[in-house]
Amino acid sequence: MRLLTHNMLQCHVKSCNDPALNFPLQFQEVELEQIEAEENEALLLNLVGKIDWPALVQTTSELGITGLPPTKPDVVKNDPALMKRLHEILLETNVAQGKMVCRGCGHSYPIKDGIPNMLLAEHEI
Amino acid sequence: MVNKPQPRVLAEPLTDAAKNESEFVHDVYNQIAPHFSNTRYKAWPVVESFLNDREAGSVGADVGCGNGKYMGVNRKLMVLGSDRSIGLLEITQGRGFEATLADNLALPYRSDRVDFVISIAVIHHFSTPERRLQAIRELVRILRPGGQALVFVWALEQKGKRKFDQDHQDFMVPWVVPRNTASVSGVQTEAEVPPPEEAENDRVFHRYYHLFREHELETLITESDLNSAVEIADNGYDRDNWYVVLTKRIPE
Ligand SMILES: [Zn+2]
Numbered sequence: 135m136r137l138l139t140h141n142m143l144q145c146h147v148k149s150c151n152d153p154a155l156n157f158p159l160q161f162q163e164v165e166l167e168q169i170e171a172e173e174n175e176a177l178l179l180n181l182v183g184k185i186d187w188p189a190l191v192q193t194t195s196e197l198g199i200t201g202l203p204p205t206k207p208d209v210v211k212n213d214p215a216l217m218k219r220l221h222e223i224l225l226e227t228n229v230a231q232g233k234m235v236c237r238g239c240g241h242s243y244p245i246k247d248g249i250p251n252m253l254l255a256e257h258e259i
Numbered sequence: 260m261v262n263k264p265q266p267r268v269l270a271e272p273l274t275d276a277a278k279n280e281s282e283f284v285h286d287v288y289n290q291i292a293p294h295f296s297n298t299r300y301k302a303w304p305v306v307e308s309f310l311n312d313r314e315a316g317s318v319g320a321d322v323g324c325g326n327g328k329y330m331g332v333n334r335k336l337m338v339l340g341s342d343r344s345i346g347l348l349e350i351t352q353g354r355g356f357e358a359t360l361a362d363n364l365a366l367p368y369r370s371d372r373v374d375f376v377i378s379i380a381v382i383h384h385f386s387t388p389e390r391r392l393q394a395i396r397e398l399v400r401i402l403r404p405g406g407q408a409l410v411f412v413w414a415l416e417q418k419g420k421r422k423f424d425q426d427h428q429d430f431m432v433p434w435v436v437p438r439n440t441a442s443v444s445g446v447q448t449e450a451e452v453p454p455p456e457e458a459e460n461d462r463v464f465h466r467y468y469h470l471f472r473e474h475e476l477e478t479l480i481t482e483s484d485l486n487s488a489v490e491i492a493d494n495g496y497d498r499d500n501w502y503v504v505l506t507k508r509i510p511e
Contacts, residue, residue, distance in 0.1 A: 139339055139357050143367050157369065169355075176316025177337050184318060184372060225337075243367075248352050249345070251360045252367035256277060259365045 135250050138224040140193065141185045143250070145236035145243075147258045155238030158189035161197060164232030164245070171225040175211075178220055182210050185224070194223060264433035264463055268424050273467065276386045283431065283467035284384045285343050288325075291464055292346030294436045296326035305497045306379055307332055309409045309504070317374040322363055322398060323381030327351035339373070341366070363394040368401040376401065376408040380500070382476075383412045383469050386429070391469070392483055399488055404509040407492065410502060415470035417499035423470055431465040438462075471501050480505070 144157040187206035194202055201219040210216055234243045234250065241258075244251050273279035288295065306329055313319065315335040324330060324340030325347045331354070341361040342348050352358040361367050363381060376398045385391045398408045415423055423430060438461050477494055480486065480503070493504035 135359070136357060138337070139359065142339065142369055142372055143359075144369050146365055146367050148365075172334065174316060174335065174337075176314075176335065177318070178316075180316040180318060180374070181337075247349070249348050249358050249360055250367075252341075253343075253360055253362055254365060259362070 135229045135245060135248055136225060137190070137193070137227045137229070138181060138185065139250075140229070140234070141190055141224075143234070143252065145238060145241055146252070147236070147239050147241050147254060149258075150236060150239040150241070152238050156236060158186070158193050159234035159243065160237055161193065161229065162233050162235050162242075164197070165230045166197065167228045167230045168222070168226050169228050171221070173221065174225075175217070178217060178224070179211060181224055182206070182220070190223075199223060199227065264435065266421055266423055266430040266432045266468075268427040269429040269431060269467070272429065273386045276390055279467065280384065280386055283465060287434065287464045287466050288344035289346040291434050291436055292326075292344060292350065295434065296347065296350050299326055299328050302329060302332055303379070303411070303498050303500075305495070305502060306377065306409065306411065309375075309377065309407075310336065313375055318372075319375040319377065320366075320368060320373045320398075320401060321377050321379075322361075322366065323378055324348075324351055324356075324358070325379075327354050327356045327358070329377060329379065330354075330356040339368070363397060364390065366397045366401055370400050371403050373401050374403060374406050376406070378408065378410045380411055380413065382410060383471060384467060386467060386469060388479065392479055392485070395480060396485060399485060399505065399507055402507040404507050406507050408489075408505045408507075410476065410505070411497075411500045412471045412476055412502075413468055414496060414499055414501045415472050417470075419499045428470050428472070430468050430470060432468050434464045434466060436462045436464070473501065476501050476503050 150156050191202055191204055229245050230248050232245050310332045313336055318337045321329055321338050321340045324342050327340050330338045330340050339357045340351050341359040345360055348358040378398055382391050382394050385394055415428055477491055489505040489507055492506045495502055
């Protein structure tokens, strides 16, 4: 699972609806892996508009990943160093093992062999 | 091929939708995953052109992505794949695609985010109209305003290899894993799983399907709360399926 996917996921337990807490999920005991990805400028620029920047900054800092400005820059396109770093973080940083824990309800979503398990029990839907 | 097992009408309705879908959809796909995957490599033209028509750099969701056969069609896109079958997802992940284990009735993605969604041969596995509608609601929820969803479902009126009794819509459809195929996965399920070695006889698995009549898919949407959320941009018939393209309305 790439970090870009993590930025799109949230805790979706029905009773867990405080947006300040159900996103972003907190990584725990993770094993990271860098996997080379094709360059795609159009995708990166689209992602910058789509992702939640504060959540990405929080998550990367919890993982010990550096190189992102704390607030989203107005123009990213003219900053090749930042574009390169975003490519490495969003598209090339993969979570192979670990779990994602909700800061609201404590639900733990396991990640095994790169596949997050986002299934809920019937009573949580 | 002699004695090809034919679909059979479901004599009685499924009583516990969730439990029955688990047994006759999820467990079956887990068991037939490798063999099923080996037969799923050709992209359908309508799906292929929908994907090729997306703007470069678009981010989409393939909900019910199976083995990920549509995820690499257009390399300029980023597709987030999800499925209910871990057996199929392991294949998808192995091909380098984004794979998430998730339930179409309660997707884990944030709302109003992805540029497009595809749902290919998925909604017909839900066994009540409300569950089919809920699955489509979730596809629309995750779409950004102005984004499009392509939904394909099996047609009752199909003229292909399989024949369906036109007076019924709910069927058990056999999937035959030929003998001497080392293709049954070892994924643990509640059902009895044959060991993953070569079998001496053909094995037949049954999957539940609701076959859609012409316009049933559009009506399901337009006669629900979704009518105010989406516009039907296109609809038609292709490869034994009815399909619809939905555009999520932009709030005024
Ligand atoms: Zn939660």
